[in-house]
Structure formats: C-alpha cells, structure tokens
Amino acid sequence: MAVVTALVLAGCKEDLPPDVDPKQVDAVEAPDLGACRLLTTDDIAQASNATKTVECSEKHTAQTYDVGSLPDALEDADYDSDEVGDFAFHQCSSAFMEYLGADESLAMRTILTWAWFRPSKPAWDDGARWYRCDVVGGNEQSKRLVDLPPDVEGLLAQTEDKWLVCAEGPTVDGSVKVPCSTAHDWRAVSTIKLGEPDDAYPGDAAAEKTTRDYCSKSVAAWLGYPVDYDYGYTWFHEAEWKAGNRRSVCWAKTSQ
Structure with a gap:
C-alpha cells in the first residue's frame, strides 16, 4: 500500500495534497533532525512520509528525534524486509527512551510513541538508505494524535498524566x-x-x-x-x- 502511494505521488507531483512537500516526496537526502510536523494516524501507518514541516512553536503532533543511515549490511536489503524493520525497531526505541528520559517500563506506559519512516520506493531504488524516527502523540489506534510541546526532549523525566x-x-x-x-x-x-x-x-x-x-x-x-x-x-x-x-x-x- 505504501509503495503504491509513493509511486503515484512520484508520477504526478502537481496533484499532491496541500500538506505534502514535493521536495520531500522522493528525497534521497536524509530529512532534518528536530523537524516538527502535523501528522495524522493515517500518516504514521505508512512506510514513507513527506508531510510539510512546521515551526515547532506551532501546532504539531510529531517531532523527528533521530535520523541516520542504515548500516552497510542493509545496503542490498529489500525495501520492506524484516531486517530493515528490526533495525528501525531497535534504533528508534532506544533513541526514544534516551531522548524523552524514560526507562523501558515508562516507555510502554506513555501516550507518546514513535513512528519510523524510510525513503519512498523511487528514492530507495535511487540508493537512498536513510531512516527517520518521529515521536508522536498516540498510535494508529488512537482517535487522533495529541499536540506536542515545542520540544519533547526530556519530557518524561517528570511524568504528568497528560503524557x-x-x-x-x-x-x-x-x-x-x-x-x-x-x-x-x-x-x-x-x-x-x-x-x-x-x-x-x-x-x-x-x-x-x-x-x-x-x-x-x-x-x-x-x-x-x-x-x-x-x-x-x-x-x-x-x-x-x-x-x-x-x-x-x-x-x-x-x-x-
């Protein structure tokens, strides 16, 4: 499903939704660390994402807290391989806890979760091998994602009911x-x-x-x-x- 979406977007960028940044759709270069976006529950279910960034002082539901390149061992991995997914799970979950100031138990008891994205399929085929981890205020089963503060770093060091x-x-x-x-x-x-x-x-x-x-x-x-x-x-x-x-x-x- 995500691959089909990426291909359609690549073929007719003039018909992109207003919240999509054409420069990000098939970007080979890694996205910016710390960027904020107004993502939805549908967005975090997709393999790739090109939602426009917004100022973190504005309304947003996601913030990018980790960006990097996949290890060399995954250079030839398939786009949707288990190996790529396993790497993302370990990388994003450990970085999530460190960034928010949570241990394993608290990380599973917060409304905050993380979503990860890879390049679009066309960008992957062009050699892009980056990953992006976003902290989000909810998950795919949430009614909606909750708004985040301007910066989520250390947010769980002092727990509040709203998180x-x-x-x-x-x-x-x-x-x-x-x-x-x-x-x-x-x-x-x-x-x-x-x-x-x-x-x-x-x-x-x-x-x-x-x-x-x-x-x-x-x-x-x-x-x-x-x-x-x-x-x-x-x-x-x-x-x-x-x-x-x-x-x-x-x-x-x-x-x-």
Missing part, C-alpha cells in the same frame, strides 16, 4: 488509548519483563500466564490491596518478541 497512557472501553482489549488526563476506564500502571535479549520466545501460553499472574499481584498492590478489583494486561506474541520487545503491560480498572 501517561490510559484506556477507554469496557475491556483493555480493543479499547481506545487516551491520555490519563482525560476520561478513562483503565490505567497502565506497571510492566513485566518476560526475558532477556538473547532468550528464545517462551510460547504464547507461557507468556500470557506469566503476564496474567504478575499483573494480578502488581495491580492489587498499586490499588492498595482492595477486596475486589479489576485488572487487565497486554501481552505480545512471537513477532514482537523477535522485533525486540520483552515486556507486557498491566492495567488497573480505575477512573483516577
């Missing part, structure tokens, strides 16, 4: 993720680490059971050990494990 992730819905599964400063039904209160980087995937059943057992105790402690309480959990499968994720998220039923 922490909560969920709206009868259950955690399928719920809409929202900032905790808005009305919500669930709050992400802790995470559990299921393994080390070199560990093999434990399997779906083991991953879910370990997550469920830990979250039951963790949420009870967070709520002050009430007699009755509801909790939820988000655990990930082998694909996410292979990409580098080793954590599950625990959710408490609460409107606070």
Whole structure:
C-alpha cells in the first residue's frame, strides 16, 4: 500500500495534497533532525512520509528525534524486509527512551510513541538508505494524535498524566488509548519483563500466564490491596518478541 502511494505521488507531483512537500516526496537526502510536523494516524501507518514541516512553536503532533543511515549490511536489503524493520525497531526505541528520559517500563506506559519512516520506493531504488524516527502523540489506534510541546526532549523525566497512557472501553482489549488526563476506564500502571535479549520466545501460553499472574499481584498492590478489583494486561506474541520487545503491560480498572 505504501509503495503504491509513493509511486503515484512520484508520477504526478502537481496533484499532491496541500500538506505534502514535493521536495520531500522522493528525497534521497536524509530529512532534518528536530523537524516538527502535523501528522495524522493515517500518516504514521505508512512506510514513507513527506508531510510539510512546521515551526515547532506551532501546532504539531510529531517531532523527528533521530535520523541516520542504515548500516552497510542493509545496503542490498529489500525495501520492506524484516531486517530493515528490526533495525528501525531497535534504533528508534532506544533513541526514544534516551531522548524523552524514560526507562523501558515508562516507555510502554506513555501516550507518546514513535513512528519510523524510510525513503519512498523511487528514492530507495535511487540508493537512498536513510531512516527517520518521529515521536508522536498516540498510535494508529488512537482517535487522533495529541499536540506536542515545542520540544519533547526530556519530557518524561517528570511524568504528568497528560503524557501517561490510559484506556477507554469496557475491556483493555480493543479499547481506545487516551491520555490519563482525560476520561478513562483503565490505567497502565506497571510492566513485566518476560526475558532477556538473547532468550528464545517462551510460547504464547507461557507468556500470557506469566503476564496474567504478575499483573494480578502488581495491580492489587498499586490499588492498595482492595477486596475486589479489576485488572487487565497486554501481552505480545512471537513477532514482537523477535522485533525486540520483552515486556507486557498491566492495567488497573480505575477512573483516577
């Protein structure tokens, strides 16, 4: 889908949407570090992005916090190869935590996430091998991306509810993720680490059971050990494990 879009844009630049910068569409040169953009949930689902930049003092939903070249080992990789995706996951996630001042647990409990982009397919075919990591205020399942401050560097060093992730819905599964400063039904209160980087995937059943057992105790402690309480959990499968994720998220039923 993203490849088709890139080819269409390359073929008729005079028909580009008003928020697209023609100079960025098939750019071989890497984009600017620190640039801000008004991205949408549809934008962050695409492989490449050429949205016009805006002043970071203006309304924006994304800021580029890491830009670079793919390693030489990926020079001949396919445009949508798993190897390129794995590199981006590790690079963007580690840079995300460092830039915002978050550890692994907090990085999974914030409304802020990251999206990465590569060159368009025509630019890739012309030899472009850069990547771009953007911090964004939400994810593909969000109703909309929230506005960001002029600079997000160090934003999570002192946590505020408007940057922490909560969920709206009868259950955690399928719920809409929202900032905790808005009305919500669930709050992400802790995470559990299921393994080390070199560990093999434990399997779906083991991953879910370990997550469920830990979250039951963790949420009870967070709520002050009430007699009755509801909790939820988000655990990930082998694909996410292979990409580098080793954590599950625990959710408490609460409107606070």
